[in-house]
Amino acid sequence: MYTPRIINGKLVLVDVDDSNDCINNKLYWDIGTPDRNLISWFMRQTTTPTTVLELGCGSGDNAVWLSKQGCHVTAIDFHDSAIEKTKQLANHSSVNVNVIKQDLIKDAWINQKFDLVFDRGCFHMFAAEKNNMTHFVSNLKNCLNANGIWLSIIGNKDPYKNGMGVEWFLSANDIVSIVEPELQILKFKAITGDCISEFKMSGWLLVCCLRNQETLKN
Numbered sequence: 001m002y003t004p005r006i007i008n009g010k011l012v013l014v015d016v017d018d019s020n021d022c023i024n025n026k027l028y029w030d031i032g033t034p035d036r037n038l039i040s041w042f043m044r045q046t047t048t049p050t051t052v053l054e055l056g057c058g059s060g061d062n063a064v065w066l067s068k069q070g071c072h073v074t075a076i077d078f079h080d081s082a083i084e085k086t087k088q089l090a091n092h093s094s095v096n097v098n099v100i101k102q103d104l105i106k107d108a109w110i111n112q113k114f115d116l117v118f119d120r121g122c123f124h125m126f127a128a129e130k131n132n133m134t135h136f137v138s139n140l141k142n143c144l145n146a147n148g149i150w151l152s153i154i155g156n157k158d159p160y161k162n163g164m165g166v167e168w169f170l171s172a173n174d175i176v177s178i179v180e181p182e183l184q185i186l187k188f189k190a191i192t193g194d195c196i197s198e199f200k201m202s203g204w205l206l207v208c209c210l211r212n213q214e215t216l217k218n
């Protein structure tokens with residue numbers, strides 16, 4: 001899988017395998033359980049999304065959890081090990097997830113609309129390149145049904161002094177300036193995110209829809 005690193009003062013995505021990364025040889029974000037912010041958002045919805053697209057699915061915990069809730073889930077990642085792990089987890093959990101290998105920057109996006117597009121830590125992978133973030137949001141927009149929702153869990157750069165060490169996270173300004181021209185922001189709040197160490201990460205929970213939706217979703 002890919003993880004952000006600073007090399008020679010530059011933010012780059014580094015291809016890593018499970019024996020070779022961040023905290024005790026594990027990817028720091030790969031917590032092995034579905035994200036609790038996703039669960040609590042999902043449980044508060046009065047209408048359950050039928051179709052879900054997860055972008056940057058990693059090991060597949062969220063995709064599989066959503067599928068267990070009865071959603072038809074498509075999960076995308078560009079890394080072989082993410083694809084393999086998600087397929088294995090779905091298989092092991094006896095649920096169906098449509099797992100697709102695709103590069104969200106270089107490849108054409110899936111030509112389908114969904115009730116919910118979810119990502120945890122995928123949008124912020126493109127923090128180094130504003131054009132890539134804009135590309136991500138404008139393609140994502142085409143994947144939303146008329147009442148579709150984008151729920152994103154994003155690293156929050158704002159509490160860290162000068163953003164040191166979390167260069168791939170995003171500030172409130174970064175997010176609003178890129179998302180708001182394209183989508184209506186329904187909810188944007190600071191959250192605590194889990195990672196594999198005992199430290200919690202500062203995050204954002206962002207909920208968006210297409211513009212001019214009358215239904216207020218949160």
Ligand SMILES: C[S@@+](CC[C@H](N)C(=O)[O-])C[C@H]1O[C@@H](n2cnc3c(N)ncnc32)[C@H](O)[C@@H]1O
Nearest residue numbers: 002056057058077078079103104105120121122
């Ligand atoms: C921080 S990880 C989060 C993984 C998973 N969502 C989770 O919460 O555990 C970001 C994921 O996005 C994927 N990713 C990064 N850039 C991508 C791209 N251009 N196209 C598709 N997937 C990408 C990575 O391979 C990785 O699995």
